[in-house]
Amino acid sequence: MRDIIFLVADGEMQATVEGFFDNEAFDQRLQCARFEFDTKQDLIKHPRKDPGVYNEGHHFLKSYLETHRYAVLMVDFDFNDNLDVMDYERFCDDIKAKMRSVGWPDERFFVMAINPELEVLMWQSDTRRIEHIFDYKGQPGGLRSWLQERNLWDEGLSKPQDPKAAIDKVRGQSWGRKKTHSQIFKRIAKEVSFRGCEDESFNGLLQQIQAWYPQEWA
Known part of the structure; x- marks a missing residue:
């Protein structure tokens, strides 16, 4: 049986997961025991993106009950105006209920509902x-000061108030070779320390992986 099957909503999430495991020291960075991961066997991108993961993710993952020990669903909370019309906890509970309905027990899956969207994970103070x-x-003040001068990062916040707009603004500059969102996310996931990440959903995933694969001490 394989380890974790990841179901993601789009190419940016796919690149982020690939970036985590492209780092040879992923187990040290995640502070967990080492486990196997292969993009061809353990990573699926839903063709209908966030609504697909929310509405149909459980059907996609039903066939993996017998092939994988655990499952992770990654989805942005902010689609179809969810920020205005749906409670975040209810959103997560709906996905969990659907997973249970096809046979996945609570201890074998994790719902990573990113609030509001993936770009929030990319920024650190x-x-x-x-x-x-x-x-x-x-300038010496760094990228944070550069964004603050353009009213894209309020001084009292630990990250930009609109993380997506901040990344789009930076990508629009003529600094080096132009990069896609996926390329940026993959490199950040592979190269940048997670210690400064304050996102609840991401830290929850780290804690779940650590519980599934606890570090082994000699």
Whole structure:
């Protein structure tokens, strides 16, 4: 039996998961015991993106009950105006109920509902860790100050108030070779420390993987 099957909503999430495991020291970074991961066997991108994961993810994963020990569903909460019309906890509970309905017990799956969307994971209060990925060689105050000057990062916040708009603004600059969102996410996931991440859904996933694969001490 294989280890974890990941069901993701789009190419950016796919690249992020690939980035985690492209790092040879992924087990040290995740602070867990080492396990096997193969993009061809353990990673699925839903063709209908976030609505597909939310509405049909359980059907996609039913056939993996016998092939994988665990399952992770990754979905952005902010689709179809969910921020305005749906409670976040109810959103997560709906997916969990659907997973149970096809036979996945609670202890074998995790719902990573990113609130509001994937870009929130890319930003940390100390932007020096990611500036090389954007080829930023600007002012001493760093990329954070650059964004604050353009009203894209309120001074009192630990990350931009609109993480997606901030990434789009940076991508629009003529700093080095232009990169796709997926390329940026993959490099950040592979190269940047997770220690500064304050996102509840991502930290929840780390804790779940650590529980599934606890570190072994000699």
